[in-house]
Amino acid sequence: MRIILLGAPGSGKGTVAEALRSAYGFPKVSTGDLLREAVREKTPLGLVAASQMGQGGLVDDATVLALLRERLSREDCLGGYVLDGYPRNLAQADSLDALGLPGPEIVFDLRVSDAVVVERLAGRRTCPNCEAIYHLANKPPRKAGVCDVCGTGLVQRADDTPEVIRERLKTYHAKTEPLIARYSAKASLHRIDGDGRAEAVIREVRRVLEALLGHPDGAGH
Numbered sequence: 001m002r003i004i005l006l007g008a009p010g011s012g013k014g015t016v017a018e019a020l021r022s023a024y025g026f027p028k029v030s031t032g033d034l035l036r037e038a039v040r041e042k043t044p045l046g047l048v049a050a051s052q053m054g055q056g057g058l059v060d061d062a063t064v065l066a067l068l069r070e071r072l073s074r075e076d077c078l079g080g081y082v083l084d085g086y087p088r089n090l091a092q093a094d095s096l097d098a099l100g101l102p103g104p105e106i107v108f109d110l111r112v113s114d115a116v117v118v119e120r121l122a123g124r125r126t127c128p129n130c131e132a133i134y135h136l137a138n139k140p141p142r143k144a145g146v147c148d149v150c151g152t153g154l155v156q157r158a159d160d161t162p163e164v165i166r167e168r169l170k171t172y173h174a175k176t177e178p179l180i181a182r183y184s185a186k187a188s189l190h191r192i193d194g195d196g197r198a199e200a201v202i203r204e205v206r207r208v209l210e211a212l213l214g215h216p217d218g219a220g221h
């Protein structure tokens, strides 16, 4: 089973992907995480990606597809996975279809208002080591500034500044939002109200998944 999470930056894709990983064991395949890893490691691909990410635009399709293909070829993806941040435009959705991946495809569209996005991203802190996600007000770590999972010092992502957030929202509306119509037409799309608290959003996603598949961990994983 392939679960695709659509939604604006800050809509909760990473948080939902992590919850599905922890509940059902589906690996979280996040192109943002893969790109940040390449940037940290200063791979040739990472060096190209860094400037595109810093300006709030999209990294070019070929670069992202190369990273994604490599990640999906690993053994943990055989039984299914959650795609967080891919596809992000129509060409990427075509590329995903062209991969001819087996199994059903379930798409969730996490709907959030732009005002909620700005508030969430401004308060977001992340772990640069394991990519765990926190929020200063809504989900503070147990010890201020330190990751609960691995003990690394938390950081504010370089693209979570007001100026870059505005650009990322523009990119989302122009390039990614049109995917909603595409996946609605394929009838695999489920709209989720993403404005509420994380627990409520996760509960709703799990309710839909379990209604569709019984217990997803018994359905091909």
Ligand code: AMP
Pocket (backbone or CB within 6 Å): 009, 031, 032, 033, 035, 052, 053, 054, 056, 057, 058, 059, 060, 061, 064, 084, 085, 086, 087, 088, 092, 159, 168
């Ligand atoms: P995210 O962690 O999903 O918010 O992604 C952070 C940044 O990585 C985005 O603003 C883009 O610059 C880049 N990025 C992530 N996923 C993709 C993708 N599928 N296509 C192009 N760029 C991406």
